[in-house]
């Protein structure tokens with residue numbers, strides 16, 4: 549963001565002094581405006597307006613006051629060029645107007661209609677600001693965030709932090725906007741849930757500490773120099789499960805299988821890394837493999853149908869794109885009578901046959917412990933990546949096993965049946 553300024557030339561300034569209970573909507577002009585919270589709402593969430601806190605109507609964006617309770621000032625910034633990969637938003641001009649008089653009693657109250665928990669402006673104790681970025685919605689990632697919140701509370705940090713949770717709903721440019729929001733908000737630490745979120749965040753800041761949660765391979769994703777000594781502003785917890793255990797599920801549950809079909813998004817570094825390892829192990833056992841990749845959730849149904857024609861059993865790693873369309877994958881798998889082994893328990897609950905996966909609630913708690921260490925002065929550069937590989941668990945979907953006529957072998961007598 550441009551420091552100093554303000555040059556109002558060619559730009560306009562809109563002001564909002566909207567107590568949260570007054571559901572008035574101010575015209576912001578467009579997405580990408582920069583918002584400052586002023587007056588009694590100084591502690592409120594500043595940042596860049598994204599589609600997350602706007603309603604779109606007739607091609608224009610309207611500020612939803614509930615998203616940022618209390619008086620705010622919005623200044624126009626250059627609109628993002630649209631497609632991802634293009635230069636991120638840069639503030640053209642930023643003009644801070646005088647504090648607004650509209651501040652009324654109670655206007656800095658926490659608003660329950662939003663995921664953003666604003667600090668109470670009447671409290672003088674400083675709270676740490678934590679931004680949480682999640683790339684897409686699927687149950688496993690939601691569980692991680694729950695574990696993170698539980699972990700903070702269990703360690704006495706529940707009241708010491710302000711959490712700003714943002715979900716990009718599968719959109720890369722929204723992810724970049726969220727990253728910008730956390731940067732302009734000067735968050736103390738960011739929790740990046742899953743690889744795409746950690747990459748989006750790390751691409752935009754080398755100073756704000758980032759804790760990556762459930763990033764399969766920090767090295768493959770280009771986020772750290774090494775797991776033992778990350779060397780930059782990123783550390784975190786990997787959800788990699790042992791390759792042998794995954795391969796064992798394939799060969800033990802469908803011993804007659806000759807060809808294994810891989811379903812994943814080739815743009816997800818986490819998936820590419822897992823697939824390469826599992827393929828190598830399968831090849832060493834003399835099995836053939838075939839790939840069917842997707843680029844977004846819209847591709848998933850057709851890709852699964854095509855893949856099912858070419859293999860005896862399918863495999864999908866902890867791929868965020870596939871996971872968010874898992875019920876569709878399961879339908880295709882059931883109809884084609886080709887089972888699918890998956891990377892995580894949530895994908896088993898959603899109709900996958902089985903997994904060797906880690907405990908994501910616990911993973912979220914471990915990430916909270918790392919975030920707290922950072923708030924207390926530790927540096928990500930010297931905090932080794934943590935793994936949960938030893939604590940994995942076998943999960944089997946009994947209904948799916950029955951559907952495919954699979955008798956669960958004795959080696960899996962301790963498996964959790966979902």
Ligand code: TRP
Nearest residue numbers: 688742743763764818866871892
């Ligand atoms: N490991 C994934 C990543 O690195 C994130 C993830 C966690 C995930 N749990 C999952 C993906 C379950 C799919 C299903 O991005």
